[in-house]
Amino acid sequence: MPAPRRATLATVAASAGVSVATVSKVLNGRSDVAPATRSLVQSLLQQHDYVPATPRRAEAGGPATIEVQFDDDLNAYSTEIIHGAIEAGDELGTSVVVSIRKSHQRTGGWARDLVAAGRRALIVVTSELTGAQLGALSRARLPLVVIDPLNLPTTSVTSVGSTNFAGGLTATQHLLSLGHRHIAYIGGPPNSACNQARLHGYRAAMEASGAPEPPGYVRAAHFHYQDGVVNGASVLDLPQPPTAIFAGCDEIALGVMEAARSRGLRIPEDLSVVGFDDTQIARMASPQLTTVRQPLREMGRAALRTALRLAAGERIDSHHVELATELVVRGSTAPAAPTGDRRPGTPTRTDSGTA
Template sequence: MAVSPRRATLATVAASAGVSVATVSKVLNGRSDVAPATRSLVQSLLRQHDYVAPSPRRGETPGRDTVEVQFDKELNAYSTEIVQGAVEGGADLDVGVVISIRRPADRPGAWARELVGAGRRALIAVTSELTPGHLTALSRARLPLVMIDPLNLPRARVTSIGSTNFAGGLAATQHLLSLGHRRIAYIGGHATAACHQARMHGYRAAMEAEHAEVLPHYVQTGHFQYHDGVVGGAALLDLPEPPTAIFAGNDATALGIIEAARERGLRIPEDLSIVGFDDTQLAPMASPPLTTIRQPLREMGAVALRTALRLAAGEKIDSHHVELATSLVIRGSTAPVAAEENARRAG
């Protein structure tokens, strides 16, 4: 069957399928009152014709807008906060928010068409790795994209939302330095992740400003997971000269470090001080409650949603990258360096 090189319309697909335009519209909108065989035929022809639904013109309200918030992996404490912010923002604006987990797609074009065919006005990708192929597919489908904490920074200009990660890493390390710690380690996330790089550079900047040496093996990468804290914390604490304090790239990693310390009979914070990052629900429930850098995750989800809707409406945005402020939250996992350490230095 020959496919017209022109952009396909509902009428084009309906004529090919031998059904009415209303039937094709029902399939696109997920209506249940379409026979399975007809639905399968129409969906096949939509893909064959490379159909992309036109975006509603400004001022038109054909139905409730929906925005998809997509993750690469299972949800955790960090992503739940993002979702909460996006959903609350959607409720305020009468916009539906759909949450999904993206599986690796061999056909980015089909992936983008499915999003548009499902009626999505925009896509918010959280801590994702999107290839140039994915970005091209979204552009061709005219589907706006907003990224939150992307794991890789695309070469193309992509709108993204983040926080002041460098300032957060700086504040976390300065807090530990103010307590007298000098042997301070850092366990972060993906080596190429922009947020990890910024937090690590903030840590290094604070150490250098105080002429505190970053000892070999004191900087580690991971995946921002609890297991990274258990394994990485064990490696640090088993060094001949272990750190007296550790800055963790997120709260889950910090909890893993606490476990590694307990397995070695170390007390938090008397023997080891720990600072996390994010201030998720895990932080106040830790034992002891975790000192951490608050990342405004809910606000980031809400800002991403509003930005995505502005892009979908064809509005001009002020900046293609927005950073929201972080802040230090002091709880019970940090304390002044032990007197024995001060005596060792003096001797």
């Protein structure tokens, strides 16, 4: 499908009923334009998503600039993505700018402002994109690459991710191999493409083994620590609590571990926990977290390389790239306790002898 035509000065001038010279004066901040005319022209420039034909780019011979944009506060996951993008940028002579912008803030002249600021391409991480936002980027001729998108409004969007389904399958199979049958899944937003794939992997493994999925065993919120605490508490307080929990990310897993500790449960003796990502916090946890490793730095590198190819007008082989995941077994998982032993939800005795 051909890209939409870029609005020109003549387009805006015709809409406003003024000369091209007048529109040019408004763009250049000249004072010899009536206030009412200036306001009208500025409104139409925004309405048409006008982008200058020669926006401010990197100086000739200087580095291109790619913006990596997040929808939420930065965390261990974000740091790994940024690290990979910066490494690739250093190798390829590209500057990397990092920003945080909520999806609802990507309105009006958002895409036009990015181009005017000299951005050659945009990488958006774990965010939701609307058709209107994609249209604005297309009109601005600003290439887009998304990492772990919350949605894919069109198959033509170029994206980088990991083998989330295989990761969810492997994580659940690991717990099943340890003898666990009551396994819960606590994930991120239900509309998140990567969360859906991890959940499908979990369910595929459970169904293949004939293990039950009791009501309340699947929970969805956000990829945040506190959501792990809250949802971990909810499943552990069920009449038949799980003996193992697969968490949709490392932050959720650490929240689950805290919820378990607050109930007197030992990890992994009373509850096994598996995360997803293998960020630094997985190795800082106590015990260290068994998790599915996403190649997050390589995902950042791949996104940066792809964005540069798109900015150069090159064709890419595939609109979606998935990098392989790998299970990393550490100390947060262990064989299920024999039938008849204390089940999760029953407080253990402390060294002082009190419950």
